Amino acid sequence: MSEVKLIKTIKEIPREELFAPGHRLCAGCGIPILVRMVLKAIPGPKVVVTATGCLEVATTIFPYTSWKVPWVHSAFENAAATASGIEAAMKVIERKRGGKKAKVIAFGGDGGTFDIGLQALSGALERGHDMIYICYDNEAYMNTGIQRSSATPTGASTTTSPAGKVIPGKLERKKDLIGIAIAHGVEYAATLNPAYPVDMYNKIVKAASVEGPTVLHYYTPCPTGWYFDTSRTIEISRLAVQTRLWPLYEYDHGVYRINIVVKKPKPLEEYLKTQGRFRHLLRPENKWVLEKLKESIEEQWNRLVKLAQMSGQKIY
């Protein structure tokens, strides 16, 4: 891992904007907050690949494009494979006849990463391409109208896992993307959250400095799909961390570190009541689903604490 320049304050975030406004992402969307940060945090020339999804569709409606870096979209499930090709080509061309190198960044939504894109991601990670894969997770297939994905949290209501009279929302657990990445032997993987911009920036810098594949998992609320007022995006993001639903942690060359240790978690209900997609969970007849969600959050947190403690972090 080469020299990294971490920051302590927002002021140190570079000024240059490589992402232009005028895109059609919803008001209050958390995705562009990530994109702006990524393009600022990663130094030098960059190439971005994006899977089909909200980000791709809303930022590149011909003839308008928000991207001021080379940007490639081929299909839905192959962001990691397309990025692999670009990375391999640039390496070879530089070796054979001198050419421009650039850091390859792949963006995929939770659908394009956890589900249909998982195979391509797995292949790219196994082959060790030098690229940073960032999943922006709004916890459903939002671009096609809010259908559930394997990243949808237990209990959430989506159009294909509606809170119905017999089955009250999605009952399955959320997949562990960082765990999957670590199982492939990546050197660095971390979770990101827009309510913690300095933490977010530093993790992107660290990931990008690795020569090899790294995976970042970004939490983004979706006002349209989660049903909340557009101004609450950051508030909800912070609550996600403070209820331990979205642990902010990193895996850095074998060392697990929880970046925000939530000693006294806020009650989960405080998070759930901010969003329409969870409203049904607060009804007494659905308590059993709420309990399932709470159990999985506790299990995930305890596991991470153990891993961090084994890595030498002093918690409690």
Place this chain on the structure above:
Amino acid sequence: MARWSSWKELPIGNILPTPGSSAEYKTGGWRALKPILHKEKCIKCLLCWAQCPEPAIDRLDDDSVKINYDYCKGCGICAAVCPVKAIEMVMEE
């Protein structure tokens, strides 16, 4: 707005050789609420600048900020995150 009116003029291969051209599409017309910055309260923490999705908040040389009403969709994130409540959301005319 048709930048290219004939198929003969289109750039080859479906590509777009116009980086950042989304800036020609002013999304300011989307908003119902509008943020007003009370400059005297601003402490230049730059949280609103960092967390504006568009971005519709310009960071000036002295680290003060200026709202770009051409693109502001009126989401209200800036007003919500400002630690000193220097931004107020008002109804758009």
Place this chain on the structure above:
Amino acid sequence: MKVETETRGIRTGMTGNAAVAYAVKQADVDVIAAYPITPQTVMVEKLAEYVNNGELNAAFVPVESEHSALSTCVGASLAGARVFTATASQGLALMYEILWIAAGLRTTIVMGIGNRALSPNINIHCSHDDAYAARDTGWIEFFAENVQEAYDLTLQAFKVSEDKRVLFPSMVNLDGFILTHSLEALNVLRDEEVREFLPPKEPVNPIDPDNPMTYGPLDLQDYYIEHRRQQAEHFRMSYPRIVEILNEYSEFTGRRYSPIKTYMLDDAEIGIMVLGSSAGTVRYTVSKLREKGVKAGVISLTLYRPFPVDEVREHIKGLKVLAIMDRSYSFGSPGAQLFMDVATSLYNVKERPLLFNVIYGLGGRDLTPDQVELVVNKALEVAREGEVRETQIWVGVRE
């Protein structure tokens, strides 16, 4: 012992797979991303060997599926690399979605196909289902008749695809097992001769951080049809350029390449159209029948897409009957794929032969001279009766 012959190159013996791999090596490809599938495996294995032995300076990307193989190739081609991949049958079917994208984004990928039947049932032997399935996608398609052609067409494919007046990906089809695994004699060019014919790729609009572009944006109703129209026109206009390059190669090597090959067609009354390795069997049978006084001739296609409409119209003049042989099947269609292409091309021509379709060789069923003779006899019958009672017949099937 290396022997020089009348056409350019050194005489040697190779299987189809090895010949294609050798051509790819000589073309100094930059990126190879492929997934194994019978009968293409040896093509890719040989390339891996070349790379790992330092004989070919390229990135060999061992992808985890054919879909990823072509996606990786798309990325690599857009980044300015000379790219090769290979597949067959189910693999090509899996790549299907990306075929359109590779063509629409004007990549210059060259793909070797070991033509193999589509499941069910799973069959690893030759049919042309896979090549035909790609016929709408905007890829240039060549068909090799023997190992020499497989080698030559691979080299030509790179030049064709990368030509700035073409810029479309191309497929080189060779019959699974019949050509991919058969050892035949051929002339291979020397490395410096290949370099002379095929200079390095000069990419058009490659990914360049200093000149950032957006590749593969979204089109709404206001631009999609114009984009397609442009691609359609460019694909149509690539035809004369392809012929130009085939002619250039013919000059360079002394081996004649053109979209269509004819055999004993000048005074023929009966024509048989075929593509792939079976052309040889058909010509052999026709030559024997000529000795008995049957006026038959053969048309074989080297270029399938863009379809050589004008040349087909030109060459059928004087024929009373044309039998069109398809090593594939299209369920529910008025005929199999090549038949439909030819029938459509000839419909508006005032004087044209009667047409009928012959389905043969599926799943590696051998086409024998007996079967060809049956086809010729059927054609003679149609010529006598002046009408086509059975538009489609199957040969070589246990009825």
